Amino acid sequence: MFISFEGIDGSGKSTQARLLADRLRADGHDVILTREPGGSEGAEQIRNLVLNGPTDRWSPQTELLLFNAARRDHLERLIWPALEDGKIVVCDRFADSTRAYQGSTRGERRKLVDDLHNLMIGVEPDMTVLVDIDPNTGHSRATERNTGDDRFEGFGSDFQVTMRQAFLDMADASPNRFQVIDGDGTIDEVSDRIYAAVTQRLAQNADA
Template sequence: MIGGRFITFEGIDGSGKSTQLRALAARLRERGGTVVATREPGGAPGAEEIRRLLVEGAPGRWSPETEILLFTAARRDHLERVIRPALDRGETVLCDRFVDSTRAYQGIARADLRATVDALHDLMIGREADLTLILDLDPARAVARERARGGTEDRFERFGTAFQVRLRAAYLALAEEFPARCRVVPADGEAEAVAARIAEIVA
């Protein structure tokens, strides 16, 4: 379970990505691995500034097209400054969201812009994860989790439960499209049980 791999965590808001990323990072470090735990949008100073533009404010603040450009800009900065250097050092990178989020959110659930997302990704990023863990949870439960958590980074959650339903379908479609890379992980139940499922997949 040690060595330079790029593992991403995906899923609808409230599915437990951040919790499970931290659990896997701890497990890998206990086994002697060097792990970089990061997130998108963000993960690098410039990308974190763009994050605030994307995840705060009114739902209609940006069009889907503008969001794609902002996410890609943040991802490029993150790739240059954090992800690629860590992988070049032979470290394991765990990332809370990557391009599959843009494919699901802007490319499928918000608008029919999948071709635009993929074209920009190929041009400016050119890197897929080695393994993508898609945490799957009933949207109603996920929305309840997010409401209980609170906070200001709720712009996408404010699109409502129907949007989360479309997102879940988009992620499951991506898992079918990329079966060699994506694994769907049931995210209901205790966090420890979900972490055990993830550890088995990664091992």
């Protein structure tokens, strides 16, 4: 099963992806935890290019090409082999982030994003967990954490508002894939909501 985590910057999705992987391992599942951009050697090198530097370092078109190059390498070298081995892959961001960042918030290039995805990637996660929080809360958290991967956080809180709506619109359009989780509450409370939703989906898949 391929599970992706999505959400605006500061939503806590990275923490929640890690906690879910830990809980599924405790249940006896073989789990690979990975991230985008990144997850493979080549993709991690591209990550350093796109997530650092000034906001105008790359045009939206160049960003789109870089993200897809990283994703293709990630798929070939990590995700597909893990799934073929029967493992659960938990990925912090996937193609929906590109749809939101480069397709909906960086100049309305959604058709170009979708065309390139269909040509070069062509797969979707089995389940996407969308951790939904207030954009102002997310932006405040993101700017305070100072991880170094902060290029997109520099676009400001209005950017986060637009991105959140883009994610919610995608969830409405693909309700069978998306599970929207309320990100308000303690880390453990949010983790429990996600774990309940994912284990229910795993059980459904096992019965199918």
